Amino acid sequence: MTKRNIVCVIAAHPDDEILGCGGTIAKHIDNGDEVHVTIMAEGVTSRKEQRSYEKDKLLLEELKVTAQEANNCIGSTSVRLFDLPDNRMDSLELLDVIKLVEKVIAEFNPNIIYTHFGSDVNIDHQLTYDAVVTACRPTPNQAIRTVLCFETPSSTEWQPSSSRIPFAPNWFISLNEEQMRKKMAALDVYHSEMRNFPHPRSFKAIEALAQWRGASVGTTYAEAFVLARNIVD
Ligand SMILES: [Zn+2]
Structure with a gap:
């Protein structure tokens, strides 16, 4: 990450x-990159039996x-939230989701x-991934060079390895203490989404995962990814 990058993070839920x-994200910002975050679904209405926007x-x-x-x-340059129905993105036409990503x-x-x-x-994570893969197809003049898939504690590791391809990271981004602190501070803002240990979406488990991903590659903290595509010009 030496030259200035324009980064888009496309996630399903806040x-x-x-x-x-x-x-x-914090590391990209430290490196002088732009990071634009897009959140596809609203993350609220699936808590109720009936979706009621009002x-x-x-x-x-x-x-x-x-x-x-x-x-x-964490210093994101911009944040945008689309209001797609939480945990019901499969009720939409995939093409409409793709168009938003495009x-x-x-x-x-x-x-x-x-x-x-x-x-x-x-399901929203799966459909966001599907939409992003289609929207990022490497046509001529497409600027996107790298597509990376992150792990989301309480979803990625909950898929049985016999059901779908398991998450086996091949791309690690080391974090310094300050970048890790910013991540934890941002999760603290989302405290209503956090759970008590030993839930994977607990502060203790999130820190342990970052330590394990770091230790896996000889560094104190890291986030791990699967590389979907990289184009070297
Ligand atoms: Zn989610």
Whole structure:
């Protein structure tokens, strides 16, 4: 990460961007890169039996403010939330989701994309991945050079390895203490999404994972990814 990059993070729900690559976002910002975060689904209405946009409007507005605050902690250049139905993205035409991702890519013209791993248990993660892969197809004049898939604790590791391709990282981004601190601070802003240990979406488990991913490659902290595509010019 030496030259200035334009990075897009495309995540399904508010908090996935921090869980998956919050430290990496902070590192890109430290390196002088731009990082634009897009969140596809609203992350609220699946908690109810019936989706009710009106009733949940206040909660949705609060979550938008929370997402902005969390991304301020790690320094994201911009944050955008689309209001796709939480945990019901399979009720949409995939083409409509692809068009939203294409719009984001046309606007920022990124060279690096971070998104979900396609085998996650969560249906919105799978569909976000599918939409991103299609929107990032390497046509002539496409600026995107690198597509990386992050792991999302409480979804990636919950997929049985017999069901889908398991997450086997081949790309590690080391984090310094400050970048790790920013990740944890951003998760603290999303505290309502956090759970108590030994849930994988607990502060203790998130830190342990970053330590393990770091120790796997001889560094104190890291975030791990699967490389979907890299184009070297
Ligand atoms: Zn999610």
